[in-house]
Amino acid sequence: NAGVMQNPRHLVRRRGQEARLRCSPMKGHSHVYWYRQLPEEGLKFMVYLQKENIIDESGMPKERFSAEFPKEGPSILRIQQVVRGDSAAYFCASSPAPDGVETQYFGPGTRLLVL
C-alpha cells in the first residue's frame, strides 16, 4: 500500500511566479491536510479538505494561497505570486473518512525555495 505521495519534492521559483504542489493521499483515504514548516520552526496547519470540499482553511494565508481536492486526481496547493517568505517545506497528510480516531499519515514534503 503506497503511502502519501507528494510532488515535486523540490521546487524553485522566482518571486512573482506561481507554485503548484501536488498531494496524492493513501489508497482509501478521502481526507487531506496541508501543513507548512518554515525554516527552523514547527509544522503549522494550513487547510483540511475532503473530495471537492474545503472543510477548514483557518490556517491558510488570506491572499495568494488556495487549495483544492477534486473528485479525480491529487490535491493541489497553489501559491500565486510567490515571495521569499513562502520558502518552506509543505507537507501533506491524509486520513480515512471519520469514524472514530483517525490517524494522519504524512508525505515526504515539497521543499519550496523562492529566489
Add this chain to the structure above:
Amino acid sequence: DAKTTQPTSMDCAEGRAANLPCNHSTISGNEYVYWYRQIHSQGPQYIIHGLKNNETNEMASLIITEDRKSSTLILPHATLRDTAVYYCIVRVGGSGNTPLVFGKGTRLSVIA
C-alpha cells in the same frame, strides 16, 4: 497553540530505553494523546496514540498517567536512526478529523 509541554532536548545512549515525557494538564476527556516524530528533512511519522490505557506497538510504548495529565513515550532500545524531533499532540477523537497542532517537540539525540 499546542496544549502540551515537552523538554526541548534529550540524549540517550544507543541500545538503552529512551523515555520522552509530555505534560498535558488541560487535556479533555475526549482528547487522545498522539506521538509523531520527524527525522531530519522528512515528513512526520506517526508513532502511537492512546486515550487512557497504556498502548504498545512495534515502534514504542505509551504510558498515560491515571489522571491523564501526563504521558511518556518509551522507545525500548534506541538506535541511531531514532534521532529525531518527537512531538506529543492532544487531539479530539470521535468527532471527525481535526488538524494536528504541533508544538516545538523534544529533540532526541541517540549517542553511540
